[in-house]
Amino acid sequence: xxxxxxxxxxxxxxxxxxxxxxxxxxxxxxxxxxxxxxxxxxxxxxxxxxxxxxxxxxxxxxxxxxxxxxxxxxxxxxxxxxxxxxxxxxxxxxxxxxxxxxxxxxxxxxxxxxxxxxx
Amino acid sequence: xxxxxxxxxxxxxxxxxxxxxxxxxxxxxxxxxxxxxxxxxxxxxxxxxxxxxxxxxxxxxxxxxxxxxxxxxxxxxxxxxxxxxxxxxxxxxxxxxxxxxxxxxxxxxxxxxxxxxxx
Amino acid sequence: xxxxxxxxxxxxxxxxxxxxxxxxxxxxxxxxxxxxxxxxxxxxxxxxxxxxxxxxxxxxxxxxxxxxxxxxxxxxxxxxxxxxxxxxxxxxxxxxxxxxxxxxxxxxxxxxxxxxxxxxxx
Amino acid sequence: xxxxxxxxxxxxxxxxxxxxxxxxxxxxxxxxxxxxxxxxxxxxxxxxxxxxxxxxxxxxxxxxxxxxxxxxxxxxxxxxxxxxxxxxxxxxxxxxxxxxxxxxxxxxxxxxxxxxxxxxxx
Amino acid sequence: xxxxxxxxxxxxxxxxxxxxxxxxxxxxxxxxxxxxxxxxxxxxxxxxxxxxxxxxxxxxxxxxxxxxxxxxxxxxxxxxxxxxxxxxxxxxxxxxxx
Amino acid sequence: xxxxxxxxxxxxxxxxxxxxxxxxxxxxxxxxxxxxxxxxxxxxxxxxxxxxxxxxxxxxxxxxxxxxxxxxxxxxxxxxxxxxxxxxxxxxxxxxxx
Numbered sequence: 001x002x003x004x005x006x007x008x009x010x011x012x013x014x015x016x017x018x019x020x021x022x023x024x025x026x027x028x029x030x031x032x033x034x035x036x037x038x039x040x041x042x043x044x045x046x047x048x049x050x051x052x053x054x055x056x057x058x059x060x061x062x063x064x065x066x067x068x069x070x071x072x073x074x075x076x077x078x079x080x081x082x083x084x085x086x087x088x089x090x091x092x093x094x095x096x097x098x099x100x101x102x103x104x105x106x107x108x109x110x111x112x113x114x115x116x117x118x119x
Numbered sequence: 120x121x122x123x124x125x126x127x128x129x130x131x132x133x134x135x136x137x138x139x140x141x142x143x144x145x146x147x148x149x150x151x152x153x154x155x156x157x158x159x160x161x162x163x164x165x166x167x168x169x170x171x172x173x174x175x176x177x178x179x180x181x182x183x184x185x186x187x188x189x190x191x192x193x194x195x196x197x198x199x200x201x202x203x204x205x206x207x208x209x210x211x212x213x214x215x216x217x218x219x220x221x222x223x224x225x226x227x228x229x230x231x232x233x234x235x236x237x238x
Numbered sequence: 239x240x241x242x243x244x245x246x247x248x249x250x251x252x253x254x255x256x257x258x259x260x261x262x263x264x265x266x267x268x269x270x271x272x273x274x275x276x277x278x279x280x281x282x283x284x285x286x287x288x289x290x291x292x293x294x295x296x297x298x299x300x301x302x303x304x305x306x307x308x309x310x311x312x313x314x315x316x317x318x319x320x321x322x323x324x325x326x327x328x329x330x331x332x333x334x335x336x337x338x339x340x341x342x343x344x345x346x347x348x349x350x351x352x353x354x355x356x357x358x359x360x
Numbered sequence: 361x362x363x364x365x366x367x368x369x370x371x372x373x374x375x376x377x378x379x380x381x382x383x384x385x386x387x388x389x390x391x392x393x394x395x396x397x398x399x400x401x402x403x404x405x406x407x408x409x410x411x412x413x414x415x416x417x418x419x420x421x422x423x424x425x426x427x428x429x430x431x432x433x434x435x436x437x438x439x440x441x442x443x444x445x446x447x448x449x450x451x452x453x454x455x456x457x458x459x460x461x462x463x464x465x466x467x468x469x470x471x472x473x474x475x476x477x478x479x480x481x482x
Numbered sequence: 483x484x485x486x487x488x489x490x491x492x493x494x495x496x497x498x499x500x501x502x503x504x505x506x507x508x509x510x511x512x513x514x515x516x517x518x519x520x521x522x523x524x525x526x527x528x529x530x531x532x533x534x535x536x537x538x539x540x541x542x543x544x545x546x547x548x549x550x551x552x553x554x555x556x557x558x559x560x561x562x563x564x565x566x567x568x569x570x571x572x573x574x575x576x577x578x579x580x
Numbered sequence: 581x582x583x584x585x586x587x588x589x590x591x592x593x594x595x596x597x598x599x600x601x602x603x604x605x606x607x608x609x610x611x612x613x614x615x616x617x618x619x620x621x622x623x624x625x626x627x628x629x630x631x632x633x634x635x636x637x638x639x640x641x642x643x644x645x646x647x648x649x650x651x652x653x654x655x656x657x658x659x660x661x662x663x664x665x666x667x668x669x670x671x672x673x674x675x676x677x678x
Contacts, residue, residue: 026662050205086169101269145564220391256515297545348601378613419643470503
C-alpha cells in the first residue's frame, strides 16, 4: 500500500507529529511504502533543523529526517505556509524540501491513502 | 499602569498574537507602559525574523519588533521553549531576546497586570 | 480515464480568523481545483461561520477571505455542502451565507464521505 | 515585606501528552517556585488528567512528567486544588491521583481566583 | 476579576466551565472566536442572560464581532473596542481562559 | 471509512459531531487525547455503547491509553497498537476528524 501523510501541526506543541511518525514507522515495518510527508499550517515547523531539544527528549525534526532518508521519501513543506512561518532552504532538514500545494495534490492522487494528522 | 504580556501561540496559525498586539498598541496609546512581551510554548515562533508573509498581509514578527523598539520594551523568548522549536540568536528579530523563565517571574512580580494570550 | 479522477473532500470545521485553518484550507482548495479532480467542500460545525455574510476584518488587522468562496465557482468547484444541524444550531439560514450551498442531513453527508478517496479536515 | 509577595495561580486545563501546555506549564511553575511567591495550582477540566496515576508514555515516545508533580512539595508548592465537578465528571477520585490535593467547589476556587495578582492558564 | 474567553462555545467547553467559577460582579469579555457566544438568537442566549442576572457584566470585542459578521448581539451585552478592553484591564485583574 | 478522533470529548465537540456522520459499519479509532472517550465508567459510556450497537466497531490506540494511565476501557472497545492502526488503514479509507 502506498501512503501519503499530511501533517498540520509543528513539533512538541501537539502530539500530531509524534503520532504521524509512529504510524509511518509501523507502516514501513509492515512493508508499506510511505510516499511523502507533506507539512502544512504550523506543520512546516517540523522541517527546521535548528531545533535543539533537551538531551533526554526526542528530536522530532531529526527523527523525520532520518526516517525519510532511510526510506526514500521526502519531507515536503508547503512554500506559502513556510514563508509565513520563517521556514526556508537555509534551515531545512536533510531529506526536507520546500514545494507547492500542487505536489500535495499529486500525492493525494497517486497514493492509496492520504492520512491527516493535526490538532 | 505597567503591563506584562505572556504570548503562548505562534504567528498566523492562531489569532492570539494579533490580539496581543492590538491590545498592546491600545494600552500604549492610552499612556500605559508595556514592560515586556514574554513568548512561551509555540509563542516563541513570534521571535523569528525569517518569516516572509505575502505583501498584502501583516508581518507579525516585524510589527512586534517595531512596537518594542519604539516603546522601549523587549520581546522575550523563553530559552527552553525556543531551543525545542529552533529559535536562536541567529534568527531573532531586533528588539528580541532569549531569556529564562525567571525573567517571566520578575515580570509577573513587578507589573500591575500580566495578561495571557493564547489558544 | 475516469478511474484517474479522485474524489477529494475538504471538510471545513473551524471558525474563521481565530485560527488560520480555514484560510489555508481555502488556499489548498484553490490549487487542487486546477487538477481537475472531483472536489467537494463540506461545512460542519463552526466551519459554517467562514461563509457568514458581512465579515469585516479591518479592525483585527487580518485579511478577510469570505469572498474567495464566491470565486470557487469560476474554478468549477461547485459542490458546497452544509450540515443542516450545524447551521440551525447557530441560528443561521442559507440567506446568511455568501455563496449558494446545498444544505444536507448528516446522514447524506456521511454517505458522501464513504465514497471519497481522500478527506481532509481543515 | 509581605506586600512584595504576589499571589500567582497556575490553572492546568489540558490533558497531558496531546499537547505540551501542561508539561511546559509545569516547567514554568518549577522556576517560579524558586522566587518565594505565593503560588497555587488549580486543576480544572482535562487538566486533572495530568495527575492520573500509572501513566506510561514509553509507547508514544514522549517523556512522562506526572511524577514531577510529586516533587512540588520539595519546592514548597503545597497549594494544589482540584475542581470537584471536573473530577467527578471524569469518573475519578482522589485515589486516582499521584499527589495529595484539596478537592474544592468551583465557588471556592472562584473566590481564590479573585484574590490573585496573576493567573496563568496552561 | 475580568474573565476573557476566546473559544467558540459551540465547539469547546471553555465558556460553560468558566461560568462555574464566576464571582458576583466579575465581568466577562468575549474575544476572538469567543464572540460567537453573544450572537443574537443562538442557543447560548439563556446562559448569557443568566450571567447578566447574577450581576456579571458581559462585554464583547467589537473588532472580533465585525470580523465574523456579527451585527446583532444578545440583549444586555456591551461591545468595546481595544481601548475599551484596556479600560476593563485598568479596573480589574485578568483571568484569561484559554 | 475509518474515522479517527483525537480530541477529548470532555472539552471538545469533535466526538459528538463525528458520530452524527457515521455510516453503518464504519469503525472509529480513538487516538491521542481522544482516548479519554473510552475510559471505563465515564459519562460517554452510553454514547460508546450506542455506537457499538449500530455495528460500528470501536478501537482505541493502546500506547495513547497507556500514556494517560487508562487501564480499563468500556466494554466492547478493542485496543490496537500502531501496527493495528496500520491494519485498519489497509482495510479502510480514512477520515481524520481533527
